[in-house]
Amino acid sequence: MSTSCPKIPTPHVDSITEWIYSSKTEHVNEVRLYKTKFWNILLTKSPPFLPLLFWPLIIYYLIISLTFIRFYWILIGFILWFPIEYLFHRFLFHLPVIGYHSQKFHFFLHGIHHVAPNDLWHVFSPIHELGIQALIVWIIFKIFQLPDPNALISGLLINYIRYDSIHYLIHAYSPAKISKLPLIGNYLRKCSIHHRQHHFSNPRKHFTISFISSFLD
Numbered sequence: 584m585s586t587s588c589p590k591i592p593t594p595h596v597d598s599i600t601e602w603i604y605s606s607k608t609e610h611v612n613e614v615r616l617y618k619t620k621f622w623n624i625l626l627t628k629s630p631p632f633l634p635l636l637f638w639p640l641i642i643y644y645l646i647i648s649l650t651f652i653r654f655y656w657i658l659i660g661f662i663l664w665f666p667i668e669y670l671f672h673r674f675l676f677h678l679p680v681i682g683y684h685s686q687k688f689h690f691f692l693h694g695i696h697h698v699a700p701n702d703l704w705h706v707f708s709p710i711h712e713l714g715i716q717a718l719i720v721w722i723i724f725k726i727f728q729l730p731d732p733n734a735l736i737s738g739l740l741i742n743y744i745r746y747d748s749i750h751y752l753i754h755a756y757s758p759a760k761i762s763k764l765p766l767i768g769n770y771l772r773k774c775s776i777h778h779r780q781h782h783f784s785n786p787r788k789h790f791t792i793s794f795i796s797s798f799l800d
């Protein structure tokens with residue numbers, strides 16, 4: 584394994600997680616895993632308009648042959664998003680760092696966002712990163728022979744767009760500004776405060792982002 588990023592300290596587990604959770608860097612590409620500047624920027628930067636254009640096209644493609652029964656599977660996929668948001672953030676994105684490989688994986692997948700939470704071009708997942716995750720989930724649906732994996736994935740992706748748009752607003756604007764949005768402002772303000780606690784006070788707690796729940800934190 585090459586040491587492609589000189590700014591990452593040597594993999595001493597305690598210090599690396601402390602560094603990730605305390606370091607505040609302006610731009611993700613200042614501390615990225617890819618060797619060259621070109622790949623660093625191309626694979627790290629995710630301007631919000633890209634996923635907001637790309638994923639609706641994929642959803643359209645997946646559900647174009649709309650029949651009434653598909654609507655149910657889209658709805659089930661949509662609801663399935665909520666536990667997935669929590670479980671992925673809690674157990675995958677914040678997986679225990681026990682050595683060099685888990686450290687790299689953690690940093691690549693999510694640590695980078697904790698290092699540079701103000702880089703608005705890395706709040707939305709880069710398309711290839713979410714794409715790989717969506718593909719794995721789709722394959723799991725196929726393996727378990729669920730009736731309509733495409734509709735299920737579409738429901739998940741529709742809710743993903745809602746989730747990452749909220750995530751973006753939280754990082755782009757203060758809770759006070761967000762609260763001024765009509766109808767949903769007050770709720771989003773609560774989500775904003777909760778996610779800011781996750782970033783700036785205790786990254787080992789407060790894992791729900793786009794919703795507030797009394798039994799999932």
Ligand SMILES: [Zn+2]
Pocket residue numbers: 696700750754778782
């Ligand atoms: Zn965040």
Ligand SMILES: [Zn+2]
Pocket residue numbers: 672676677693697781786
């Ligand atoms: Zn996190």
Ligand SMILES: [Zn+2]
Pocket residue numbers: 777788789790800
């Ligand atoms: Zn909480």
